[in-house]
Amino acid sequence: xxxxxxxxxxxxxxxxxxxxxxxxxxxxxxxxxxxxxxxxxxxxxxxxxxxxxxxxxxxxxxxxxxxxxxxxxxxxxxxxxxxxxxxxxxxxxxxxxxxxxxxxxxxxxxxxxxxxxxxxxxxxxxxxxxxxxxxxxxxxxxxxxxxxxxxxxxxxxxxxxxxxxxxxxxxxxxxxxxxxxxxxxxxxxxxxxxxxxxxxxxxxxxxxxxxxxxxxxxxxxxxxxxxxxxxxxxxxxx
Ligand code: SF4
Ligand code: SF4
Numbered sequence: 099x100x101x102x103x104x105x106x107x108x109x110x111x112x113x114x115x116x117x118x119x120x121x122x123x124x125x126x127x128x129x130x131x132x133x134x135x136x137x138x139x140x141x142x143x144x145x146x147x148x149x150x151x152x153x154x155x156x157x158x159x160x161x162x163x164x165x166x167x168x169x170x171x172x173x174x175x176x177x178x179x180x181x182x183x184x185x186x187x188x189x190x191x192x193x194x195x196x197x198x199x200x201x202x203x204x205x206x207x208x209x210x211x212x213x214x215x216x217x218x219x220x221x222x223x224x225x226x227x228x229x230x231x232x233x234x235x236x237x238x239x240x241x242x243x244x245x246x247x248x249x250x251x252x253x254x255x256x257x258x259x260x261x262x263x264x265x266x267x268x269x270x271x272x273x274x275x276x277x278x279x280x281x282x283x284x285x286x287x288x289x290x291x292x293x294x295x296x297x298x299x300x301x302x303x304x305x306x307x308x309x310x311x312x313x314x315x316x317x318x319x320x321x322x323x324x325x326x327x328x329x330x331x332x333x334x335x336x
Contacts, residue, residue, distance in 0.1 A: 106157045108185075109272035111264040112137045112169040117195040118216060122242045124276045124317055125164060135164075141265060142175045148299040149184040158187035158209070160260070162272065166190045167199050176207045194235070197222045205230050214238045241326045245280050247314035248322065248331075254313040255320035268298040277312045288312070 114125060114135045149155070159179070166172065167190075176188055187209035192200075194213040205211055205226070213223050213235040220235075227233045262272035267285075269275050269292045278288050285292060291309065313319050317326075325331040 105261045107260040108156055108159045109162050109258075109260045109262045110137065110159055111163060111262065111272075112161045112166050112172065112175075113164040115168045116163060116165040116193070117168065118165070118193055120216075120240055122240045124243055124273065124280070125162075135265075136169055137171065137175070137265070139171050139175060139178075142171065142178060145263070145295070146179065146182045146184055148295065150182065152299055154184060154299070156185040158189055159185045160210075160212075161188075161190040163191070165193055165195070167192050167196050173204070173207065180207070194219055194223045197226075200226060202230075205233065208232065210234065212236065216240075239326060241331065243280070243317055244315045244322070244331070245282075247281075247311045248325075249314075251314040251319055251321045252310060254316065254318075256313070256316075256318050257320050257323065258318040263295075266295045267292050268295055271318070273316050273318055274312060277316055280315060281311060 111125075114132065116123075116125075120126075161169070161172070163169070169175075172190075179185065180188060188207070189210040189212065190208055191212050191214060194215055195218050197219045200211070209232060211226075211230075211233045213227075213233060215223055215235050215237050217237075223233075223235045227235045256271070258271055258273065260272055262269035262274060264275060267275075270290075274288070274291045275285070278285060278291070288309070291312070315322070317323060322331070
């Protein structure tokens, strides 16, 4: 039977460490489990090997976290992934708080650098955006996300079409894990939203993308995002 690879892009959680501690952080629930978690070179090599064996090829991968620039393997791993040819593009998020790392040589490793601008070094980020066209700066609105499902939020009009990878697990979307934790639930409660890396590379198709409670607290649900942008959601009231 032919291999199934329905996903064109991947978000990879490369570290849960961060330079900030935002109230609205959708990934905050990771940190109490392991405050210094990093994607190891061994896991990177295993992932590349599996992609090569199975001819998986993505349009882009994007690093997320935490703050990806704190990932100790970011330079060697990015070079390795690029030379492997398993993805057309490599992108990264950053919160723009470590401008000293964002040298021309470092920025040259990426096809796109998406800066979530928290206002710490806005003038530097604007300068980088001016000089490097693949640096994109987005101002961030810091609103706490709901911890309980909001009513009437489906269909989700999801703005995210990527799967998520964290360590040896593959999630049907990058927000599934954090949303499960934010609901106070366990991964085992949502077996259809994730699988192990080996299962994924064996062709297990992750389905059931939209899930009532998970999508009804999610920042990638366009209905929720619009509420926040319009200032009509100010955080949990309970
Ligand atoms: S910068 Fe991003 S990852 Fe870091 S604490 Fe804030 S929202 Fe979370
Ligand atoms: S809206 Fe649903 S499918 Fe989309 S990223 Fe959020 S949890 Fe995932």
